[in-house]
Amino acid sequence: MHRKKPGIDRVFHALGDPSRRAIIEKLSEGPISVSRLAEPLNITLAAVVQHLQVLEESGLVQTEKTGRVRTCRIEPAGLSVAAEWIGDRRSTWERRLDRLGDLLAEPGEN
Amino acid sequence: MHRKKPGIDRVFHALGDPSRRAIIEKLSEGPISVSRLAEPLNITLAAVVQHLQVLEESGLVQTEKTGRVRTCRIEPAGLSVAAEWIGDRRSTWERRLDRLGDLLAEPGEN
């Protein structure tokens, strides 16, 4: 019937933190290294690395290390998980409103 | 520092908690009272009330008390805030991919 997606918890938890959302905002402009990601945020590099771990485990971000530089990029499927959940809630809500509308439009002399 | 929409923080923080998402899932099926909301969750009524406060402050839920019953309903605009943020990230990401595609397609008889 409806199976539970395990990723959804991690995705929304990851998006719940402002610093992590700032990271995603930056990453949506294109791939970038860890230290350049850290520059605009006023937290230490170590904190950024920790956020990146959370983001990577949630499937929102993908990273790859070549040489001494780790390049981070956004993983579009991650945001889709969140978008789909929101879409699902909206659709059931709208479906209910439709049923309500049908009842009101029904040809009963009440 | 950064001037951002204040609501976004609260909305995503609210959505970050599984119990609160469960509440929203239930509410998307239609308005319901606090105690009936609490039934399927294994937390106390008091905890549900606290979650409802967060949800209401974030603009995701609207409640109204008549008699001794508080009826809760979903506030569609709240979810839109989250959906828009996700949409914005996606569009800047896609815009960038388009520019990349243009560069690759631009000069050449291949």
Add this chain to the structure above:
DNA sequence: CCAATTGTCAAGTGGGTACTTAAGTAATTT
């Protein structure tokens, strides 16, 4: 009125987590 229903408020607790510092590793530059 009495009692059950339905929710509210306050305070406390335990676990989680965002952040820091500090020390370490590995790749590049000079």
Add this chain to the structure above:
DNA sequence: AAATTACTTAAGTACCCACTTGACAATTGG
């Protein structure tokens, strides 16, 4: 080889937050 760059890891701290308990309204049904 030495210095610099770019992370990585570990450990500690302080704060936040989800949840509980328990006492307290306020409404409503018998």
